Amino acid sequence: MGRGKIEIKRIENQNSRQVTYTKRRNGLVKKAKEISVLCDAKVSLIIFSSSGKLEHYLSPQTTMVEILDQYHKNSGDMLWDAKLESLNNEIDRMKKENDNMNVELKHLNGVDITSLNHRELMALEDALDDGLVNIRCKKVSLINL
Amino acid sequence: MGRGKIEIKRIENQNSRQVTYTKRRNGLVKKAKEISVLCDAKVSLIIFSSSGKLEHYLSPQTTMVEILDQYHKNSGDMLWDAKLESLNNEIDRMKKENDNMNVELKHLNGVDITSLNHRELMALEDALDDGLVNIRCKKVSLINL
C-alpha cells in the first residue's frame, strides 16, 4: 500500500526495515484496537522488533492472564508445562555447577580430600601455594603504602 | 474502508458484528504475518471473538514460551502463578550463591583480590595455610602407605 507494490519478504535495507516496522506496528495496534471495540473481541498482541523492543496491546476488557488461560484451554498447548520444564532444567544445571564449586572450595580448604589421589593432591597444593604467594604479595604492597 | 466510513464503537447488530469480525480478524492476521516477514519481528496475536472462539498467530521464528518470557522480562507483569514465581526465586537465590562461591574461589586462587582490605587478606592467608597443612598431612600419609 503505497507508491509501489512490495513483495512480502524480509526487507534487507536496515533503515527501510526499521521505518516500515514502525509504521506497520502502529497500523497493527490500531487495527487490533478497532476489532476489539467494533466486535467486542478480546485481543492480545505482542510484538518484538528485530532489535528486541517490545510493543503490546491488550483489550481493555481483559487481562493477560485471562487471555493466556483461555488460550491454554483452547489450544491445548502445554505452555505452562514447557515453562516449568525449562525452569527446572535451569535449576538442575545450576545445582550441578553449585555442587562442583562446593567440592572445589572444600578441597581448597583441605576438607573431604580423602578420595583424592597423589596427583590431585599435588595440583591442589600448587594452587594453594600460588594463592598464598599472590596474597602475600598483596599484603606486602598494602603494608608498604 | 468500504462503502461508508464507520464510527469505531461496538457494532450493535449481532450479524454485522460477526461478519465484520471475520473480515477484520483475517485482515489482522495477514498484517501480523506481513510485519513478521518484512521486518523480521516476532509477533504473537491472540484473538477471542465475543462468542469465545479462538484465533491466533505466532511468528514462525519463535515460540509462545519465548514470547511470554520476553514479555514478562520487559513488562514486569506478573503472569506466572506462585509456583513459577518460587522457581524463579530459587534460580535467583542459586545464582547469588553461585556468584559468591565464584568470588571465593577466585580469592583463594589469589585472583581479583585488589578490593580486599588487610583483615580480609589475613583471613584468606590463614585459610590457605590451613588448606596447605591438611593437604600436606594427607600427602605424607599417602606416601607412608
Next chain:
DNA sequence: CAAACTATCTATAAGCT
C-alpha cells in the same frame, strides 16, 4: 445464509524536508 462484488476508505511505500 455465505460468498462474491465494488465503491470507498485506510494504510503505507517512496519521496521529501
Next chain:
DNA sequence: TAGCTTATAGATAGTTT
C-alpha cells in the same frame, strides 16, 4: 534521522447474488 506528504495498494462496509 525523524516527520510530513502523496500517490497508490490494500482492506473492507454495504450490497448483491
